[in-house]
Amino acid sequence: MLPAFSYARPLHLKDAVRQLSAQRAVIHAGGTDLLGCLRDGIMPVDKVVSISALEELYGIRETNDGGAIIGA
């Protein structure tokens, strides 16, 4: 059973940071680990903040110096 929590899916990074400042808030990225953690009740959670709509976190690209950046 999943516990009761509120859910937010902000569109901007700044808003995501603000939403995460709430009590007992956690990040929902891919959710492959989080959902199991919530079901098993291994941490108290009141709010889940999805970061899947944050476009600035997407993509893999080469940098000018020949390195690379991997979006989270």
Place this chain on the structure above:
Amino acid sequence: MSESSVIRKKYPGLAASAGEVASPQLRNQGTIGGNLCQKPRCWYYRGEFDCLRKGGDKCYAIDGENQFHAIFGHEDICAITHPSDTAPVLEALNARIHITGENGQRTISVSDLFVLPSENVMVETALEVNEIITHTQLPPPAANLRSAYRKVRARRAWDFALAGVALALEIEDDRVINGRVVLSGAAPVPWRSYQVENVIMGKKLDGKTIAEASQAAIEGAEPLSENAYKLFLFKGIIEEELEAIKNNK
């Protein structure tokens, strides 16, 4: 990440590690930030045990069922192993982690992202509650860089590492001139093996050096009651991976 042409070309070890994570379905759904920040797999932590990491008063694995637990860095406090396959490779490649929070942005090394039980047993990462990892930045690979990731697990797919090693070594005239060796499945954090690095740095990867490096991999290890088999795994994979780099495979 495992299919990105940029990553495959520049950092084949990183592409390999991303391809070793879980199963294709989970890889498509998961994210690199999430892979770095996933929770420990310890069955006491995941189960109905009030362990130290959940605010209780003891680690049940230290004197309990600990066959999949740490042989380094637990200090008899908490014996989780860090579950990520990509983190040790990112640390070997000297990646930087970009983080955004309430007070703006900051950038830290991979080793500074992870927290040992002796520093704070209640957290796995140095992230504040409202901080988000936004991206990971990799320095340009040196022309002579060889990177690899090797993972040993109990079954062929969809499992966490019993033992693993990430290598990022610069080889010049057959000699190791720079680089890092980071173990997975070994400790509560990705475990940099300075012992192995010290043995191979400046040396040719001949039989003698490889044998010494393999022995050095387990120097200082503190296996628990059920996991001394990991010593043999780490010795074996260090030997095999250094052989592969020597033979340019």
